[in-house]
Amino acid sequence: xxxxxxxxxxxxxxxxxxxxxxxxxxxxxxxxxxxxxxxxxxxxxxxxxxxxxxxxxxxxxxxxxxxxxxxxxxxxxxxxxxxxxxxxxxxxxxxxxxxxxxxxxxxxxxxxxxxxxxxxxxxxxxxxxxxxxxxxxxxxxxxxxxxxxxxxxxxxxxxxxxxxxxxxxxxxxxxxxxxxxxxxxxxxxxxxxxxxxxxxxxxxxxxxxxxxxxxxxxxxxxxxxxxxxxxxxxxxxxxxxxxxxxxxxxxxxxxxxxxxxxxx
Amino acid sequence: xxxxxxxxxxxxxxxxxxxxxxxxxxxxxxxxxxxxxxxxxxxxxxxxxxxxxxxxxxxxxxxxxxxxxxxxxxxxxxxxxxxxxxxxxxxxxxxxxxxxxxxxxxxxxxxxxxxxxxxxxxxxxxxxxxxxxxxxxxxxxxxxxxxxxxxxxxxxxxxxxxxxxxxxxxxxxxxxxxxxxxxxxxxxxxxxxxxxxxxxxxxxxxxxxxxxxxxxxxxxxxxxxxxxxxxxxxxxxxxxxxxxxxxxxxxxxxxxxxxxxxxx
Numbered sequence: 376x377x378x379x380x381x382x383x384x385x386x387x388x389x390x391x392x393x394x395x396x397x398x399x400x401x402x403x404x405x406x407x408x409x410x411x412x413x414x415x416x417x418x419x420x421x422x423x424x425x426x427x428x429x430x431x432x433x434x435x436x437x438x439x440x441x442x443x444x445x446x447x448x449x450x451x452x453x454x455x456x457x458x459x460x461x462x463x464x465x466x467x468x469x470x471x472x473x474x475x476x477x478x479x480x481x482x483x484x485x486x487x488x489x490x491x492x493x494x495x496x497x498x499x500x501x502x503x504x505x506x507x508x509x510x511x512x513x514x515x516x517x518x519x520x521x522x523x524x525x526x527x528x529x530x531x532x533x534x535x536x537x538x539x540x541x542x543x544x545x546x547x548x549x550x551x552x553x554x555x556x557x558x559x560x561x562x563x564x565x566x567x568x569x570x571x572x573x574x575x576x577x578x579x580x581x582x583x584x585x586x587x588x589x590x591x592x593x594x595x596x597x598x599x600x601x602x603x604x605x606x607x608x609x610x611x612x613x614x615x616x617x618x619x620x621x622x623x624x625x626x627x628x629x630x631x632x633x634x635x636x637x638x639x
Numbered sequence: 640x641x642x643x644x645x646x647x648x649x650x651x652x653x654x655x656x657x658x659x660x661x662x663x664x665x666x667x668x669x670x671x672x673x674x675x676x677x678x679x680x681x682x683x684x685x686x687x688x689x690x691x692x693x694x695x696x697x698x699x700x701x702x703x704x705x706x707x708x709x710x711x712x713x714x715x716x717x718x719x720x721x722x723x724x725x726x727x728x729x730x731x732x733x734x735x736x737x738x739x740x741x742x743x744x745x746x747x748x749x750x751x752x753x754x755x756x757x758x759x760x761x762x763x764x765x766x767x768x769x770x771x772x773x774x775x776x777x778x779x780x781x782x783x784x785x786x787x788x789x790x791x792x793x794x795x796x797x798x799x800x801x802x803x804x805x806x807x808x809x810x811x812x813x814x815x816x817x818x819x820x821x822x823x824x825x826x827x828x829x830x831x832x833x834x835x836x837x838x839x840x841x842x843x844x845x846x847x848x849x850x851x852x853x854x855x856x857x858x859x860x861x862x863x864x865x866x867x868x869x870x871x872x873x874x875x876x877x878x879x880x881x882x883x884x885x886x887x888x889x890x891x892x893x894x895x896x897x898x899x900x901x902x903x
Contacts, residue, residue: 424877534802
């Protein structure tokens with residue numbers, strides 16, 4: 376048993392879909408969330424800059440005595456996971472591996488779609504991971520850059536959102552994929568609209584898959600928290616009000632306190 | 640006469656709509672463009688951070704021996720223009736003053752709409768400037784955060800774009816404004832869709848208004864360049880390929896060379 380908190384790191388607010396899953400799958404766990412909002416978005420930055428930022432921000436979480444860390448940012452996961460793991464002894468997982476593994480578990484025809492931001496798709500991180508685990512897999516990738524601002528507007532169930540989803544995904548549907556990875560932590564909020572367009576395609580929610588993996592790891596190492604009232608603390612490097620406003624869309628309830636800490 | 644270049648600064652690619660206007664209104668002028676893509680977007684950052692970034696980036700332009708500077712970034716204009724002017728003897732203008740002045744010149748009922756990013760609208764910069772120049776003006780502001788990603792997708796004339804424009808602007812139309820300031824350097828690309836929704840409302844293109852003011856200043860100070868083949872140079876602090884790709888949407892032609900310089 377270990378009552379220390381789980382650390383969740385993201386460049387912004389998207390990692391809150393991971394928080395929501397922690398609350399669902401591991402309701403007794405304390406959470407320390409850090410959103411590096413002073414430096415978002417990570418997508419367009421060089422891998423050197425991203426590595427420096429993630430290293431500094433992971434240090435912030437370690438100072439808060441976390442027992443494990445989820446890199447809830449796809450860009451951070453793609454570029455820094457191995458290095459961060461080497462430097463730190465606690466369990467650290469990203470959002471790409473778990474999503475790729477679930478996709479390969481459920482696919483029948485091994486034709487897998489991946490959607491994400493330009494940054495994530497350009498990194499090819501999911502394609503590499505899928506090919507590494509299953510060289511026979513066909514991976515069809517598609518950036519959907521309008522999904523994030525649609526979610527952040529709170530336009531979840533609107534005609535215009537349906538139209539944008541159709542515009543992006545209909546060509547993907549024609550590719551005959553049977554599994555689609557939602558490769559961005561904002562996308563689970565559009566799951567219903569995406570399901571409407573993609574029909575019977577299996578949707579992999581990477582936040583859900585990641586937390587399921589974290590749960591297995593904590594169980595295996597006997598690091599789960601005892602029952603109790605969990606504390607969730609939220610830190611950002613800039614613009615706490617905006618984070619709180621967007622947080623409501625993700626969590627479906629107010630975040631009472633968002634603390635601004637100095638950016639590294 | 641002065642053949643030194645005009646410096647154009649933006650946090651990203653949007654300032655290219657200002658470049659396009661320089662080419663149209665001042666075709667003989669050399670241009671040095673700097674896009675601080677390593678730190679975009681400026682909107683959510685604190686004014687302290689923005690001031691530091693703009694100061695450093697203006698220094699880059701000064702080293703390139705520019706004769707005048709346009710702060711083509713609304714956030715930079717709102718938070719730093721006065722300070723940057725105090726520190727430097729050359730003509731420096733932002734994008735907010737010229738747009739506000741044009742709006743007040745053309746309005747008949749003094750009901751003026753302003754659209755922009757969340758950052759620009761939250762800063763209240765246009766409202767303050769309009770009220771300063773004309774205390775009787777009524778200013779109705781509206782953030783339209785989906786316009787930038789739509790432009791960056793190149794979705795200029797699409798059903799979905801028309802729908803988004805309608806969603807944002809129809810409530811504004813009902814406010815009885817006769818003039819609408821396009822308070823973001825991306826928005827001139829959506830001018831036709833916006834005009835379709837806004838009917839007879841006069842649209843103020845802030846890029847166009849800004850370059851017109853720069854032209855008057857250079858004429859007044861006898862700083863216009865002699866005729867010749869102008870050179871346009873583009874520098875960014877990160878991701879030059881993405882800049883070049885988006886630049887095409889703005890300029891309607893390839894940017895041959897985008898140079899990456901180290902971020903301050």
